[in-house]
Structure formats: structure tokens, C-alpha cells
Amino acid sequence: MAMNKLHxxxxxxxxxxxxxxxxxxxxxxQDLLRSIRNGDYPVGSMLPPEVRLxxxxxxxxxTVREALRWLTDHNxxxxxxxxxxxxxxAEPAPSFIYRLSSLSEMLKYPEDTYRENLVSTMVQVDPRxxxxxxxxxxxxxxxxxxLRRSDRSDLPICWSxxxxxxxFAPLVAGxxxxxxxxxxxxERERGVVIANAQIRIFASSIExxxxxxxxxxxxxxxxxxxxxxxxESGRNFxxxxxxxxxxxxxxxxxxxxxGAGGLQT
Amino acid sequence: MAMNKLHxxxxxxxxxxxxxxxxxxxxxxQDLLRSIRNGDYPVGSMLPPEVRLxxxxxxxxxTVREALRWLTDHNxxxxxxxxxxxxxxAEPAPSFIYRLSSLSEMLKYPEDTYRENLVSTMVQVDPRxxxxxxxxxxxxxxxxxxLRRSDRSDLPICWSxxxxxxxFAPLVAGxxxxxxxxxxxxERERGVVIANAQIRIFASSIExxxxxxxxxxxxxxxxxxxxxxxxESGRNFxxxxxxxxxxxxxxxxxxxxxGAGGLQT
DNA sequence: TAGTGGTCTAGACCACTGC
DNA sequence: CAGTGGTCTAGACCACTAG
Numbered sequence: 001m002a003m004n005k006l007h008x009x010x011x012x013x014x015x016x017x018x019x020x021x022x023x024x025x026x027x028x029x030q031d032l033l034r035s036i037r038n039g040d041y042p043v044g045s046m047l048p049p050e051v052r053l054x055x056x057x058x059x060x061x062x063t064v065r066e067a068l069r070w071l072t073d074h075n076x077x078x079x080x081x082x083x084x085x086x087x088x089x090a091e092p093a094p095s096f097i098y099r100l101s102s103l104s105e106m107l108k109y110p111e112d113t114y115r116e117n118l119v120s121t122m123v124q125v126d127p128r129x130x131x132x133x134x135x136x137x138x139x140x141x142x143x144x145x146x147l148r149r150s151d152r153s154d155l156p157i158c159w160s161x162x163x164x165x166x167x168f169a170p171l172v173a174g175x176x177x178x179x180x181x182x183x184x185x186x187e188r189e190r191g192v193v194i195a196n197a198q199i200r201i202f203a204s205s206i207e208x209x210x211x212x213x214x215x216x217x218x219x220x221x222x223x224x225x226x227x228x229x230x231x232e233s234g235r236n237f238x239x240x241x242x243x244x245x246x247x248x249x250x251x252x253x254x255x256x257x258x259g260a261g262g263l264q265t
Numbered sequence: 266m267a268m269n270k271l272h273x274x275x276x277x278x279x280x281x282x283x284x285x286x287x288x289x290x291x292x293x294x295q296d297l298l299r300s301i302r303n304g305d306y307p308v309g310s311m312l313p314p315e316v317r318l319x320x321x322x323x324x325x326x327x328t329v330r331e332a333l334r335w336l337t338d339h340n341x342x343x344x345x346x347x348x349x350x351x352x353x354x355a356e357p358a359p360s361f362i363y364r365l366s367s368l369s370e371m372l373k374y375p376e377d378t379y380r381e382n383l384v385s386t387m388v389q390v391d392p393r394x395x396x397x398x399x400x401x402x403x404x405x406x407x408x409x410x411x412l413r414r415s416d417r418s419d420l421p422i423c424w425s426x427x428x429x430x431x432x433f434a435p436l437v438a439g440x441x442x443x444x445x446x447x448x449x450x451x452e453r454e455r456g457v458v459i460a461n462a463q464i465r466i467f468a469s470s471i472e473x474x475x476x477x478x479x480x481x482x483x484x485x486x487x488x489x490x491x492x493x494x495x496x497e498s499g500r501n502f503x504x505x506x507x508x509x510x511x512x513x514x515x516x517x518x519x520x521x522x523x524g525a526g527g528l529q530t
Numbered sequence: 531t532a533g534t535g536g537t538c539t540a541g542a543c544c545a546c547t548g549c
Numbered sequence: 550c551a552g553t554g555g556t557c558t559a560g561a562c563c564a565c566t567a568g
Binding site for chain 2: 098100103106193194195196197198199200201202203204205219220221222223244245246247249250251252253254255256257
């Protein structure tokens with residue numbers, strides 16, 4: 001029987017136990033986690049129903065549910081009304097997270113900057129662009145190219161090429177300057193929801209015409225970002241390539257240990 | 266009185282209401298959210314205590330707490346035992362997260378790479394280093410400098426300088442090659458827990474001796490990372506500076522929309 | 531010390547699942 | 550239809566905070 005798999009719990013419910021400093025629901029959660037890790041409840045198997053856990057731990061349903069809630073919050077189990085509790089993971093997953101309160105925060109540009117659009121045209125995907133935006137060679141996209149500027153300096157911050165699906169072109173065609181990120185505009189006006197954003201960051205050098213526009217020497221170092229924005233169905237509806245000359249921009253991120261960290265008792 | 270700020274709730278508790286399809290705790294949560302957005306409870310202000318919310322909504326404490334739990338989960342309020350409930354955010358920020366299952370994943374180097382240590386010495390922080398590692402000028406750190414290599418290519422992947430607090434020097438002194446990240450070693454052998462990691466990414470150029478070691482032309486573009494590792498008390502115990510020549514390395518991250526998305530009723 | 535949120539019990543009814 | 554998890558009530562004691 002499933003219950004045999006649970007550890008003895010004599011100490012668990014004992015209020016004299018030293019470990020009692022921690023709430024009962026937490027000790028129950030840890031005990032269940034231990035059982036899961038032990039393989040008593042392998043991934044894919046079912047946990048005993050709440051009532052049985054109540055009997056086993058001598059706790060009320062509320063307390064047992066708090067324990068199960070903890071496991072749910074840490075991505076270890078799935079619960080379905082009527083069906084029961086399934087083990088989803090044996091390890092309390094991701095330990096570090098980088099959290100943005102909004103996607104435009106990902107861009108990291110100060111508020112007082114704006115885009116100066118210099119190129120607006122339909123383009124056909126060539127092999128290099130295909131690698132960047134992940135769209136097959138030959139497909140058509142609408143491209144907006146321009147410089148990002150700040151009022152505080154004559155030097156442009158970066159060159160950016162924005163590629164969007166042709167259907168969204170009317171939203172931005174004809175704009176010469178803009179404060180609002182294009183993806184935000186698409187989200188707002190067309191109800192597209194960004195579910196996912198992919199970012200690649202690498203070093204490159206600035207050559208020729210681009211060097212002149214960015215006012216740097218030919219072959220100067222640059223920080224290049226390629227970003228892809230995907231909607232809920234996984235469709236890539238916008239991609240951007242931005243090229244930042246040395247010393248004009250820097251990207252920073254801060255990772256925090258997730259709550260799931262301190263698990264072991 | 267604070268309670269005056271709450272909307273009338275006649276329909277909220279009415280079981281005949283059509284909206285009753287949704288659980289009471291959820292309707293209460295939405296009502297509170299509406300009040301917060303309205304400015305009835307500005308960011309920084311306090312929400313009424315649970316007991317008062319119970320009276321107002323005619324619900325049990327359990328139900329009110331479920332509502333408050335919802336607000337907590339969505340990053341809208343902060344709760345402190347004894348102190349009360351504070352409004353933290355007015356908008357359930359559509360947040361995006363980047364999750365790592367471990368910190369070494371942050372390094373993004375393939376498994377088959379290793380460090381070849383060429384320099385090991387105590388250093389005094391100069392102004393430039395101070396900006397990088399965030400330690401006052403004059404402080405002493407232990408430095409390990411070297412190349413990261415892969416067996417698959419003669420070209421080194423990057424140059425890395427690792428700065429650690431002198432107390433951890435014995436852990437790594439004398440090593441000539443290493444697979445394990447230094448922070449991981451410190452975590453494992455000294456029980457230091459990394460709570461936070463800060464990363465800065467920018468473009469730079471490779472000059473002089475470094476160019477020779479990395480086998481690139483003088484002034485070649487590079488992707489530079491500065492990383493700081495902080496423990497639970499906020500102490501910076503390790504910082505690294507890594508310099509990647511063009512085309513040998515690229516950093517990628519993928520952001521996902523957080524569950525907090527679908528809020529509005 | 532009065533009032534807060536955190537934990538917990540012992541009940542209850544319901545919606546949903548799978549047999 | 551029996552059994553599951555989801556919601557909810559009406560109590561209780563406790564740890565903690567702030568005046």
C-alpha cells in the first residue's frame with residue numbers, strides 16, 4: 001500500500017521535538033519531499049490522497065494542504081480535483097532567477113532616449129538575417145532601421161534594425177522618431193501577447209557606412225544584441241538587431257536565489 | 266476610517282450573483298486590487314487588518330487570507346506578522362523571468378572547457394578594479410588569471426581574472442587547471458551560500474599582451490563580463506572579469522512571461 | 531500590552547474525475 | 550457513483566511588532 005512508503009513520523013507530530021521550531025506543515029512538506037527524492041514516490045506516480053496523509057501525520061486537512069501547497073509552489077507536484085496528486089519533479093527546480101517587471105526593462109535604455117528611423121522597407125530574408133531572426137530565407141519582413149539617440153549627447157547610442165511581420169507594418173510605417181518600443185505598440189494595438197523573448201549577446205565590429213553613422217573608427221568593437229519576440233503560440237512576430245559601440249552602453253542583470261533554495265532540513 | 270475606502274460589497278458575498286462562479290476569495294482579491302488601483306490604498310499604505318476585512322466582506326478569516334495570499338503571490342502586498350499588510354505595487358506587473366537551474370549555467374561554457382591558470386597572486390585594488398569588483402581602492406584580493414580553453418580548438422575561448430577574498434585563497438592556490446568554477450568550490454568547501462549574482466556585459470577591445478595570449482589582432486573587439494557573487498549577508502566574496510574575443514562566445518537568455526499575467530477580471 | 535499576521539483544528543459542502 | 554481536491558466556516562493559540 002502506498003502509505004507504507006512514508007517514513008515513520010513519530011517525531012513529526014511530536015510538539016516536544018526540537019525541530020518543532022518549524023511549522024508542522026513545513027515539516028510534513030519536507031518529509032514528503034524526502035520520500036519523493038528517495039524514490040518512494042517516483043516522478044509520475046501518485047501521492048496518497050489528503051485524507052490519508054491526514055491520518056498518517058495526525059494533522060488536520062488544512063495543515064496537510066499547506067504542506068501540499070508548498071510542494072506545488074516548488075513545482076514538485078501537480079494536483080487535479082477529482083483526479084489526485086501526481087509527482088511532477090523529484091528536485092525542487094530552478095534555483096536562480098532574473099526577474100523583470102516589464103519587457104521594456106529588458107531593453108535597458110534610459111527614458112530620455114528615442115529612435116530616429118532612417119530606413120523603412122520590405123526585405124527578403126537572406127542567410128545572415130535568417131540566423132538572426134530565425135525565419136527561412138526568402139520570407140518577407142518589414143524592416144525599420146535607425147539610430148537610438150539621447151538628448152544628452154551628440155553620439156548615437158546604437159544602431160537598431162527592427163524586423164516585424166508585414167501585417168504589423170501599418171502600425172509604424174511613416175514614423176520618423178519614436179519613444180515606444182515597437183513590440184509594445186504591437187502588443188497594445190493588436191492585442192498580441194508576448195509570451196517569450198530570446199536574447200543573444202555577442203561581440204562584433206563596426207564597419208563601413210555603419211561606422212560613419214555611429215561616429216566610430218572603422219573596425220571598432222561593438223556589443224550586439226539579437227532579440228526575438230514570440231507570442232503565445234510560439235510565433236516570432238518581431239526580431240531586432242542592435243549594435244552598440246564600446247562605452248556607450250552596458251547590459252546588467254542581477255540573479256537572485258529562488259525561494260526554493262533552503263530545502264534540506 | 267480605512268474601511269470607508271472599500272467598495273460596497275453587496276454583490277460580493279451574494280451567492281446568487283452570477284459572478285459567484287468564481288470563488289469568494291478570488292472576488293475579494295479582485296475587489297482589493299481594484300481599491301489599490303483606484304488609489305484607495307496607495308503604494309506604501311496599509312491594508313486593513315484581516316479581522317476588519319472579514320467583517321467587511323462577511324467572510325471567514327480563512328477566505329480573507331486566501332484573498333490576501335493571492336495578492337501576495339502577485340507581488341502586490343507585503344505582509345509582516347505583528348506589523349500588518351503594506352501595499353507594494355499597484356499594478357500586477359506583467360513580469361518576465363529568466364530561470365537558471367544552477368548558477369554555473371550562468372557561465373554558459375560548454376562542459377568540455379577548462380581554465381588554465383597563468384597568474385596567482387595577491388593584488389591591491391586600483392580604481393579600475395574597484396569599479397569592476399566594487400571593493401574600495403587599496404583592499405587586498407587574491408587574483409587568479411588564466412585562459413579558458415576547449416580541447417576542440419587551439420584558440421582560447423576567453424581570458425578570465427577571478428578575484429576572491431584572501432581567506433579563500435588556500436582553496437585554489439597552486440591549481441594549474443580547473444574544471445570547477447571557483448564560486449562553486451567556495452560554496453562547497455566553505456559553506457558559503459550565493460544569494461545573489463550581478464552581471465555586467467559590455468564591449469571592449471583587446472590590447473597588447475592580452476591580444477597575443479588570445480591570438481587576436483591588437484584592438485580586436487571583445488565581449489566582456491564582470492560578475493559579482495554575493496552571499497546571504499550581501500558580502501561580495503568573489504568577482505570575475507572575463508574577456509571573450511569576437512566569434513568565440515555568445516551569451517543567450519530566454520525570458521518567459523510569468524504566471525502573474527492573466528489578472529484582470 | 532494590544533493588535534497583527536502565522537499556524538492549526540474539526541467540521542462542512544461542492545465540483546470534478548474516473549470507474 | 551465513490552473518491553478526489555477546492556472552497557469555506559468558526560473557532561483557537563501563538564509569535565511577533567509597535568507604541
